[in-house]
Amino acid sequence: xxxxxxxxxxxxxxxxxxxxxxxxxxxxxxxxxxxxxxxxxxxxxxxxxxxxxxxxxxxxxxxxxxxxxxxxxxxxxxxxxxxxxxxxxxxxxxxxxxxxxxxxxxxxxxxxxxxxxxxxxxxxxxxxxxxxxxxxxxxxxxxxxxxxxxxxxxxxxxxxxxxxxxxxxxxxxxxxxxxxxxxxxxxxxxxxxxxxxxxxxxxxxxxxxxxxxxxxxxxxxxxxxxxxxxxxxxxxxxxxxxxxxxxxxxxxxxxxxxxxxxxxxxxxxxxxxxxxxxxxxxxxxxxxxxxxxxxxxxxxxxxxxxxxxxxxxxxxxxxxxxxxxxxxxxxxxxxxxxxxxxxxxxxxxxxxxxxxxxxxxxx
Amino acid sequence: xxxxxxxxxxxxxxxxxxxxxxxxxxxxxxxxxxxxxxxxxxxxxxxxxxxxxxxxxxxxxxxxxxxxxxxxxxxxxxxxxxxxxxxxxxxxxxxxxxxxxxxxxxxxxxxxxxxxxxxxxxxxxxxxxxxxxxxxxxxxxxxxxxxxxxxxxxxxxxxxxxxxxxxxxxxxxxxxxxxxxxxxxxxxxxxxxxxxxxxxxxxxxxxxxxxxxxxxxxxxxxxxxxxxxxxxxxxxxxxxxxxxxxxxxxxxxxxxxxxxxxxxxxxxxxxxxxxxxxxxxxxxxxxxxxxxxxxxxxxxxxxxxxxxxxxxxxxxxxxxxxxxxxxxxxxxxxxxxxxxxxxxxxxxxxxxxxxxxxxxxxx
Numbered sequence: 001x002x003x004x005x006x007x008x009x010x011x012x013x014x015x016x017x018x019x020x021x022x023x024x025x026x027x028x029x030x031x032x033x034x035x036x037x038x039x040x041x042x043x044x045x046x047x048x049x050x051x052x053x054x055x056x057x058x059x060x061x062x063x064x065x066x067x068x069x070x071x072x073x074x075x076x077x078x079x080x081x082x083x084x085x086x087x088x089x090x091x092x093x094x095x096x097x098x099x100x101x102x103x104x105x106x107x108x109x110x111x112x113x114x115x116x117x118x119x120x121x122x123x124x125x126x127x128x129x130x131x132x133x134x135x136x137x138x139x140x141x142x143x144x145x146x147x148x149x150x151x152x153x154x155x156x157x158x159x160x161x162x163x164x165x166x167x168x169x170x171x172x173x174x175x176x177x178x179x180x181x182x183x184x185x186x187x188x189x190x191x192x193x194x195x196x197x198x199x200x201x202x203x204x205x206x207x208x209x210x211x212x213x214x215x216x217x218x219x220x221x222x223x224x225x226x227x228x229x230x231x232x233x234x235x236x237x238x239x240x241x242x243x244x245x246x247x248x249x250x251x252x253x254x255x256x257x258x259x260x261x262x263x264x265x266x267x268x269x270x271x272x273x274x275x276x277x278x279x280x281x282x283x284x285x286x287x288x289x290x291x292x293x294x295x296x297x298x299x300x301x302x303x304x305x306x307x308x309x310x311x312x313x314x315x316x317x318x319x320x321x322x323x324x325x326x327x328x329x330x331x332x333x334x335x336x337x338x339x340x341x342x343x344x345x346x347x348x349x350x351x352x353x354x355x356x357x358x359x360x361x362x363x
Numbered sequence: 364x365x366x367x368x369x370x371x372x373x374x375x376x377x378x379x380x381x382x383x384x385x386x387x388x389x390x391x392x393x394x395x396x397x398x399x400x401x402x403x404x405x406x407x408x409x410x411x412x413x414x415x416x417x418x419x420x421x422x423x424x425x426x427x428x429x430x431x432x433x434x435x436x437x438x439x440x441x442x443x444x445x446x447x448x449x450x451x452x453x454x455x456x457x458x459x460x461x462x463x464x465x466x467x468x469x470x471x472x473x474x475x476x477x478x479x480x481x482x483x484x485x486x487x488x489x490x491x492x493x494x495x496x497x498x499x500x501x502x503x504x505x506x507x508x509x510x511x512x513x514x515x516x517x518x519x520x521x522x523x524x525x526x527x528x529x530x531x532x533x534x535x536x537x538x539x540x541x542x543x544x545x546x547x548x549x550x551x552x553x554x555x556x557x558x559x560x561x562x563x564x565x566x567x568x569x570x571x572x573x574x575x576x577x578x579x580x581x582x583x584x585x586x587x588x589x590x591x592x593x594x595x596x597x598x599x600x601x602x603x604x605x606x607x608x609x610x611x612x613x614x615x616x617x618x619x620x621x622x623x624x625x626x627x628x629x630x631x632x633x634x635x636x637x638x639x640x641x642x643x644x645x646x647x648x649x650x651x652x653x654x655x656x657x658x659x660x661x662x663x664x665x666x667x668x669x670x671x672x673x674x675x676x677x678x679x680x681x682x683x684x685x686x687x688x689x690x691x692x693x694x695x696x697x698x699x700x701x702x703x704x705x706x707x708x709x710x711x712x713x714x715x716x717x718x719x720x721x722x723x724x725x726x
Contacts, residue, residue: 040692065692080447084512084519091514091686098691119482122509122520122600146485149447151454156447157485158521237485323454328461329403329428 001029002218004225006141007233008161015141015165015225017218022056022104022129023170030060036127036164037100040065042093044086044113045104048073049131052174057104057129067093071109075256075266078108078147080156086116097121100163106132106179107139107266111157114145118160128162131171133183134267137190137224140165142232142242152323153253159237167225169217177303182267184209184302185248187220189274190227192295193247196341198223203294206301244343247335248273254320258312264305271304272361280357281337284350291340308361317362318354364392365581367588369504370596371524378504378528378588380581385419385467385492386533393423399490399527400463403428405456407449407476408467411436412494415537420467420492430456434472438619438629441471441510443519449479460484463526469495469542470502470629474520477508481523491525494534496546497630500553500587503528505595505605515686516616522600530588532580540666545630547572547665548611550583552637553590555658556610559704561586566657569664607706610698611636617683621675627668634667635724643720644700647713654703671724680725681717 002017018029041064045054050070058066069089071077090099101124103113110128117126128140146157172180191199201223202209208216228245235242252273256264278292300306322332334346334354365380381392404427408417413433421429432452434440453462464487466476473491480489491503509520535543554562564586565572571579591608598605615636619627641655663669685695697709697717 038692080443084443087512087519088514091512091518094686096691098693119519119521121518122507122522144485149450149454151451155454155484156450156482158482159485323457328459329401330461 001032002222004222004229006161006229008236011143011161011236013161013163013165015167015229017167017169017222019168019170019214019218021060021166021168022053022131023168023173025056025059027060032164033060033127033166037061037064037102038098040095040099041102042066042090042095042099043068043102043104044071044109044116045069046071046073046106046109049105049109053104053131053171057102067095071105071112073108075108075148078112080147080149082112083116083119083147086113087120090116090120097124099124101126102129103127103140104129104131105135106130107135110135110139111145111154112147114143114160114162115147115157118145118158123160125163126160127164127166129166129168131168132175133172133180133221134186135183136167136169136172136221137183138186138228140167141225141228143236153257161236167221169214169221172217173212173214178265180212181303182265185267185271185274185299185304187224188295188298188302189245189247189270190224192274192337192340193244193335193343194227194231194341195223196339198227199294199298199340203298206298210302240345243333243345244335247337247343248275248277250321250324250332250334251276253324254317255308255312257320258316259309264309268305271299272306272308275299275306276308276357276361277335278337279360280334280353283353283356284336287337287339291337294340310363312362314358314362317358364395365585367585367592369524369592371599374506374524374599376524376526376528378530378592380530380532380585382531382533382577382581384423384529384531385416385494386531386536388419388422390423395527396423396490396529400424400427400465401461403458403462404465405429405453405458405462406431406465406467407434407472407479408432409434409436409469409472412468412472416467416494416534420465430458434468434475436471438471438511441475443510443512445475446479446482446510449476450483453479453483460487462487464489465492466490466503467492467494468498469493470498473498473502474508474517475510477506477523477525478510478520481508481521486523488526489523490527490529492529492531494531495538496535496543496584497549498546499530499532499535499584500546501549501591503530504588504591506599516620524599530584532577532584535575535580536577541628543575544666545628548630548634548637548662548667550587551658551661551665552608552610552633553587555637555641555700555703556607556698556706557590557594557704558586559702561590562657562661562703566661569661573665603708606696606708607698610700610706611638611640613684613687613695613697614639616687617680618671618675620683621679622672627672631668634662635669635671638662638669639671639720639724640698641700642723643697643716646716646719647699650700650702654700657703673726675725677721677725680721
């Protein structure tokens with residue numbers, strides 16, 4: 001069994017690749033999970049994932065005190081209200097500060113359950129079992145948890161590292177194509193910001209990746225987790241280098257905010273945001289046009305959107321970017337590409353270049 | 364200026380005794396505050412405290428970007444809804460992750476603002492300026508923040524250490540007598556669990572304490588802060604010894620929960636809880652009756668309630684105790700006295716002794 005360690009001292013934890021653990025009836029790699037849950041376990045999942053994998057998980061936890069809570073499916077339910085609901089269930093069902101939570105599902109489940117675990121009685125352990133590509137390569141690793149506020153995405157949250165991440169790649173065979181493609185956007189981001197060889201490998205393996213060849217998926221997900229784990233270990237609470245993982249996200253979050261949560265998938269917004277960030281980088285003279293062209297080709301090869309949704313007004317878009325979590329009183333920050341495989345945090349965004357970029361992409 | 368340090372490594376911070384800083388017009392000890400707020404400051408206070416001290420504080424922050432939000436006064440507003448409201452104001456008024464929050468008020472303001480600061484964009488710094496006795500000696504120190512859930516007190520929260528605690532003892536002259544007495548309950552608790560000399564000092568100074576002699580108050584508050592700071596520094600996240608500070612609280616929280624939040628003040632419930640814990644300790648043979656008698660005399664000397672509110676059913680009371688945050692899957696924990704000035708965490712509560720105690724105190 002392949003394992004990647006997120007090296008965070010006393011908060012270090014493994015990302016364990018356990019094909020079949022929840023997607024198949026026979027137990028596989030079960031000891032990894034059992035040695036990290038205590039005697040009482042509460043599973044948070046959603047209405048789409050529950051019919052697929054909840055029984056597969058609960059059947060392997062027999063003998064423990066188990067409870068679960070099923071969220072409605074969708075980014076629009078990433079709210080404080082849902083967190084309060086989970087915590088109500090924990091109290092009513094008699095779970096306590098020595099219980100363990102498991103998040104079983106995609107990014108929204110991981111974020112909402114992770115935040116609930118972070119604040120229930122000031123924090124209980126959480127195990128992330130991501131079942132979408134996006135959550136396997138991105139949101140389940142690194143301890144960021146959050147819910148949305150009506151005025152901004154991920155505005156309420158906490159750093160709460162999981163005690164274990166379990167990745168069962170076979171769960172991805174049931175994922176709908178749009179969700180699957182959305183996950184590929186974060187993978188392209190990892191390659192673009194950290195590793196040009198990985199970017200070439202993705203270009204060379206488009207077919208196998210689209211066919212969801214399990215061996216190819218396992219290799220790709222492990223590579224992306226490795227990149228993310230190294231960055232997180234260097235900068236857990238995003239004082240510096242971890243900010244690079246926001247490549248494409250300042251534009252992407254504005255797209256999500258203005259389109260209304262749930263209309264554009266996060267990964268889709270990131271795909272467009274990556275191209276907008278690349279476009280800014282070309283206009284500012286940091287990278288050659290060819291980098292942007294290759295990024296465009298890879299994203300569209302994966303079936304991701306490469307143009308912004310219609311009717312996003314420039315002024316509201318800029319306001320949403322300025323409200324982004326990365327903003328400080330000194331102003332907006334932007335992650336730009338310096339080369340394929342190399343990104344940088346730009347503190348002094350050039351307003352003229354930004355205006356040109358937005359004018360070209362919006363309306 | 365007297366300062367006590369809460370020794371928490373990279374999260375260490377001072378408790379600064381700054382008489383007059385917010386209660387008087389002329390600036391006193393202002394540098395302590397100014398060197399720890401950045402260029403943008405957001406003050407959270409409540410409708411009772413704002414008319415007394417908000418202008419006094421804001422006038423000393425001139426030249427900074429300042430905003431504020433006023434909560435309604437009362438424990439019943441210690442809710443997630445109020446936290447969401449604060450965060451809405453932060454976003455609307457353009458505060459960002461490099462802003463500092465100030466909690467100006469009593470324990471509820473400190474807990475709600477502290478929790479909002481803990482989760483806004485995954486955490487911004489907070490300065491606590493407590494204006495009640497209870498918050499000066501207890502809730503402002505130690506980084507515990509929380510709000511209530513309809514099913515249980517302090518069920519949602521975070522550990523979020525302040526960057527500074529400012530204590531202006533002159534604010535206490537305007538505190539109403541009931542609130543003032545409630546604060547004395549936590550002070551009696553500190554003495555009872557940690558320091559019999561301090562307990563004797565309190566017995567000897569009842570008159571001066573009731574008269575609110577400022578020098579006497581300063582000495583008393585510093586002593587209580589010192590006891591709390593030492594315990595917190597040893598055990599920040601309450602894995603062990605910090606649990607001693609819950610002396611009287613398992614009984615007290617049940618009283619608060621069953622009376623409806625806001626009916627009995629927290630300190631009043633703690634006073635009764637201290638006596639119930641002492642009663643359990645006498646019945647279990649840990650302490651002599653005289654310890655309980657002295658505790659009773661001191662609490663009633665301070666004008667605190669020494670009998671439980673009427674009509675609290677034993678079964679519901681036990682259920683509320685079992686749901687307390689200190690409970691684990693193994694069952695309820697209780698803090699008991701081993702002597703005056705010495706407490707202990709009891710893992711195996713004797714059900715018969717507990718039943719006797721409850722039978723004597725309830726209905």
